[in-house]
Amino acid sequence: MLISFYFNRIILFVILIGSFSSAANSAELKFITLEVPPWAHYDKVLNKFVGIFPSLVEEIEKRSGHQIRVTLTPYARINRELESARQDCTMLIRDDYRDRNTTKGELILNHPMGVIARKSLSLNRYEDLKEMRISLLRGSTVSDKFDRDSSLKKDFSTDYNIGLLKLKHGRLDAIAGAIPTIQHIAKGAGLSYILGSVLELKSEPVFFQCSKNSRKIHYFNDVNSAIKSMKLDSTLTRIIDANS
Numbered sequence: 095m096l097i098s099f100y101f102n103r104i105i106l107f108v109i110l111i112g113s114f115s116s117a118a119n120s121a122e123l124k125f126i127t128l129e130v131p132p133w134a135h136y137d138k139v140l141n142k143f144v145g146i147f148p149s150l151v152e153e154i155e156k157r158s159g160h161q162i163r164v165t166l167t168p169y170a171r172i173n174r175e176l177e178s179a180r181q182d183c184t185m186l187i188r189d190d191y192r193d194r195n196t197t198k199g200e201l202i203l204n205h206p207m208g209v210i211a212r213k214s215l216s217l218n219r220y221e222d223l224k225e226m227r228i229s230l231l232r233g234s235t236v237s238d239k240f241d242r243d244s245s246l247k248k249d250f251s252t253d254y255n256i257g258l259l260k261l262k263h264g265r266l267d268a269i270a271g272a273i274p275t276i277q278h279i280a281k282g283a284g285l286s287y288i289l290g291s292v293l294e295l296k297s298e299p300v301f302f303q304c305s306k307n308s309r310k311i312h313y314f315n316d317v318n319s320a321i322k323s324m325k326l327d328s329t330l331t332r333i334i335d336a337n338s
Contacts, residue, residue, distance in 0.1 A: 120159045123310055123317070125151060126181040129166035130254060132278045132337045136166065146337045147185060150202070150321075153329060157320035160313060168252045170233035179307040183317065187272075187298040189235055197311065199302035199318040200325065203334055207236050208294040209270045210277070212261050217268065217291035226267035229257030236270050237295035254279050262288050272298070274338070 127147050129135055134147035142148070143164055151162045165181060175181040177195045185202050186192075209228060211217035217226075220239070223246055232250040235241050249266055251257045254276055260266040262285060269276055273292060280286045302321055304314045324330040 120161065121310055121313055122161045122163060123313060124163050124165065124180075124182045125184060126165040126167060126172055126175050127184050127186055128169050128172065130272070130275050130279065131282060133275060134164075134166055144337075146203075146334055149333045149337060150185065150324075150330070153324060153333065154317055154320045157323060158313075158316045160316060168233075169231050170252075173233075176303075176305040177307065179305050179309065181305065182308040182310045183302065183304040183314075185300060185302050187235065187300055188303070192303065195307070196303040196305055197314055199304070199314065200321040202300040202302060202321070202330070205275070205298045205300055206273045206294050207271065207296045207298045208273050208292060209236070209240075209268050210273065210289050211268045211291045211293075212264075212266075213288055213290040215267055215290060217293050220293070220295075223268070223293070227265075229254075229260055229266050229269040231257075231271055234271060235298075240270065240295055255283065258283065258285050258288070261285075278338075 127134055132145050134143060134145040136142070137144045143166065148164060151164055154160075155162055167175070172184060172186065173189075173192050173195070176184060176192065187205060188198065209217065209223060211226065215226070216222060227247045227249055230236070230248045230250055231254065232252060240246070249257075249260070251260075254269065254271060257266065257269040258276070258280055261269055273294065277286070277289065280289055302318060304311055321330070
C-alpha cells in the first residue's frame with residue numbers, strides 16, 4: 095500500500111515536471127495569411143477567425159504547445175511582412191520571391207488556379223483570354239504563362255469580392271486566381287449565377303513557410319512535425335473537407 099502511494103506520487107511528479115517543461119519551451123508565434131474564404135476570414139457573428147487556416151492553427155497549437163497569433167491581410171503585404179520578420183510564418187502558395195526569404199515545410203493542399211469567365215462568355219482555351227478584361231489580385235500568381243503574358247488585359251484588385259462585383263456589372267469579363275476560393279466567395283455573396291466557364295491553368299501547392307529572418311525560426315520543426323502528424327492521422331483532410 096505504501097509502495098503504491100509513493101509510486102503514484104512519483105508518477106504525478108513526472109507529469110507535473112513534463113507539463114512545466116512544455117510550458118517553459120512554448121512560444122508565441124505570428125502567422126500571416128490571405129483573408130479569403132474558405133481559407134480564412136473573420137466571422138462577425140462568431141467574433142473570431144474561421145476557415146481552413148484558423149482550424150489548422152488551432153490544431154497546431156494543441157500539438158506543438160506553442161501559441162499562435164493570426165493576422166489576415168491582402169496578398170500584396172505578405173512577402174514584406176515575412177521578409178522583415180514582423181511575421182514568423184505563413185501557409186500559402188509559393189512564389190519565387192518568397193522562396194528566397196522563407197524555409198519551406200509541409201505541403202498543406204493543392205489549389206487549382208485559373209480563370210472563370212462571366213456566364214454569358216465562352217472560355218474553352220487560353221487564346222479566348224486575349225479578348226477578355228480579367229480581374230486579378232494584386233501581387234498574386236496564376237501560372238507562368240498567364241503571369242508573363244503582357245498582351246492580356248489585367249485589372250488589379252485587392253480582393254476577389256471587388257472582381258466579382260465588376261463582373262456582375264459587366265465592367266470585366268473574367269476573374270483569375272484560386273478557383274475554389276472564387277467559387278466559394280461567389281456562392282456566399284449570392285453571385286454564383288454570374289460565373290460561367292472555368293479554364294484551369296495550374297494546380298498550385300500551398301506550403302507551410304517560415305521567414306528565414308524570424309527570431310523564432312528554431313521552432314519551425316515543432317510546427318512542421320505537428321502538420322506532418324495531422325496528415326498521418328487524416329486530421330488535415332477532415333479540416334479541409336469540413337471548411338470547403
